Amino acid sequence: MWAYILKRLLLMVPTLLGVLLLTFVVIQFVPGGPVEQMVAQLQGRDTGGEGAVARGAGYRGRQGVDAAQVEEIKRLYGFDKPAHERFAQMLGAYARFDLGKSFFHHKDVWELVKEKLPVSISLGLWTFFLSYLISIPLGIAKAVRAGSRFDALTSLVVLVGYAIPGFVLGVALLVLFAGGSFVQWFPLRDLTSPNWEQLSLWGKVVDYLWHITLPVTASVLGSFAVITMLTKNAFLEEIRKQYVLTARAKGLGERKVLWKHVFRNALIPIVTGFPSAFIGAFFASSLLIETLFSLDGLGRLGYESVIRRDYPVVLGTLYLFTLIGLVTKLISDLCYVWVDPRVKFD
Template sequence: MITYILRRLLLIIPTFLGITVMVFVITRFVPGGPIERMIAQAQQMQSMDGKSGARLTSKDQNQPLSQEQIEELKKYYGFDKPVLTSYFLWMGKVLQGDIGVSTRYYDPVWGMIKERIPISLYFGIITMILVYGICIPLGILKAVKHKSSFDNLTSVVVFAGYAIPGWVIGVLLLILFSSHWDVFPLGGFVSENFEDLNLFGKITDIIWHTVLPLAAYLVGSFTVMTFLMKNTLLDNLSADYIRTAIAKGISFKKAVFKHALRNSLIPIATNFGNNISIILMGSFLIEKVFNINGMGLLGYEAIVERDYPVVLGILVISSLLLLVGNIFSDICVAIVDPRVKFE
């Protein structure tokens, strides 16, 4: 098993390099980078000067920065070198723990990410606990009561939630419970007077701000896990070994929980490691809707503003988490399925 894990850890290196090379090259050729943004800002400033009475030539209006200034900006952001050379220079800094400086805020990227990790972990861990804690029992109950009124009713509810994106649910919840009824806050993670509250008040305030975003997170996550649990359990219940066990006198309840359930958990265990990166990264649109200053909102704003160092920094963390999560998935499968041997 140790040899297998070591091989998988070594496999992370070429996979990680492939992911980062692809995204790094894309960021170099997609228009609208930091230099273009500065030119647009300079043009906007010139336009304001023109409205205030300053006379501008047509040449100045078309190109507010000189060629020397543009070359200096390219040198500052590393755009003056070939793509692969820039990539290896960037990767060398990453290996030293430096993932760059934001081109929008001019703050270290790691510092910006570190501030938002606790918020994303908070929502991610609670979401995963609730999803696994509710979907697995619900899937088992739906499989045992297949085609019953309970199964049909819950299927309609779960599919309805899956059909509507989580961020749309978030908008609807905000309109209904925040704007119309004023039960929950309109957004944010804490209130403005959070620091003035006592411990109980702070906990209550965080919970108060958590309810609506958490509901939006959970709505779309229930369907896949619930029906995966139900369908795999139904397949195992119809298998010959379960029929044989029941024919030998084992009760249906024991056949479900002692024999069929463990085999049915194998697909659930396979997806467990992949959810590790989702725990940290959160949802871009849900965090945008609720104005939650987590990793999702940071990534969304970085993409919109072409803040490439932040985009690449988030990519480094998320890709490493996903690759390590795949190893955890294999370990989880081995724990659930005794037939799997790491040899």
């Protein structure tokens, strides 16, 4: 096992380097970088961050800006050095877990991630727990009642929910329940009210749940189908195996056969996905959901960083999330052995 873990850890290094190198190379050819944006601001042509793509397309050189100023701007952002030297310096910093400093927020990337993470954690964890707490019992019930009217009706419901994009459902929820054309039962934006600090403990809990209801509903509905159908198919496959027929032939009750014999084997493909799903809940932010409900999370941070060409944030978060993803994948593979001792590393 330890040899397998060591080999997987060593393979993470070239994978991580390849992802960073590919992204870094692509960045070198993307127009509208921070130097061009600063030059545009000095010329008074554009001072906003949302039009970075348009600025890149319309940039036509210095056009009157002093050459010394341009060189100073390049030194400010570190573009006075060759690309390979900048890449090597970046890798050295990442080896020390120094993700750099944002060009536009003027904060360390670590600080930005920590600031935005609570919103993403709120959405992700609620989505994770609600998805599994509802989908696994529902999948088991569908497997036990396979072919029944209950099975057909629930399949229709979860598949319709899967087919509706989260942001479309979010728009519908806002129109129906957040002061659109009908009632205003829920707030339009943020995770808490402005006076949240003055509320009692119970008041804070109620206020938080009041704000999080619509975003979580829009996020969680589409995730039911995959987990529910995976659970159902896994249980159906186990129920039809010979050892289940043998247990029934020995006179064991249906409940005992289901929970003592089928349950553990059927949950193997689901349990092994827990680590990646749980860790992903912290970082898998939805840009559209966050934008729709005015939530300032990692999804919006990533989008704004790309638009503004904030390369330290883009590359720093990419490095962090890729590293977490690779480690999580290793943990998921190790869970196979923990759940099913028949699995061998060789």
